[in-house]
Amino acid sequence: MLIIVFVVSGLVGYWAITKVPSLLHTPLMSGTNAISGVTVLGALVAAALAVTMSSTILALAAMALAMVNVVGGFLVTGRMLAMFREKKNRGRM
Numbered sequence: 439m440l441i442i443v444f445v446v447s448g449l450v451g452y453w454a455i456t457k458v459p460s461l462l463h464t465p466l467m468s469g470t471n472a473i474s475g476v477t478v479l480g481a482l483v484a485a486a487l488a489v490t491m492s493s494t495i496l497a498l499a500a501m502a503l504a505m506v507n508v509v510g511g512f513l514v515t516g517r518m519l520a521m522f523r524e525k526k527n528r529g530r531m
Contacts, residue, residue, distance in 0.1 A: 447494040447531040470511065471508055471515070474504050474507045474508045474511065474529060475508060477500070477507075478501055478504040478505055478508060480499040480506035481497050481498075481504055482497075482501055484496075484497040484500070485497035485498055485514060
């Protein structure tokens with residue numbers, strides 16, 4: 439049952455993202471940083487409550503991948519916001 443939910447949610451997510459215009463991809467990614475933060479918190483809880491070594495490793499891998507997503511989202515958001523700053527202030531973040 440969980441695999442069916444995973445596959446259906448993946449297909450619905452792919453379908454929803456392909457319908458978004460390319461101009462909105464960066465703001466959409468910026469908005470999902472909060473969701474990725476929740477994912478990091480969930481992975482942290484899973485790592486803390488892990489019983490076996492393999493589940494601990496999987497939880498730590500999930501936390502690392504979610505952090506890559508959060509950091510990448512903030513970098514892209516910073517670059518996007520820099521486009522709207524004055525030219526003399528573009529180098530500063």
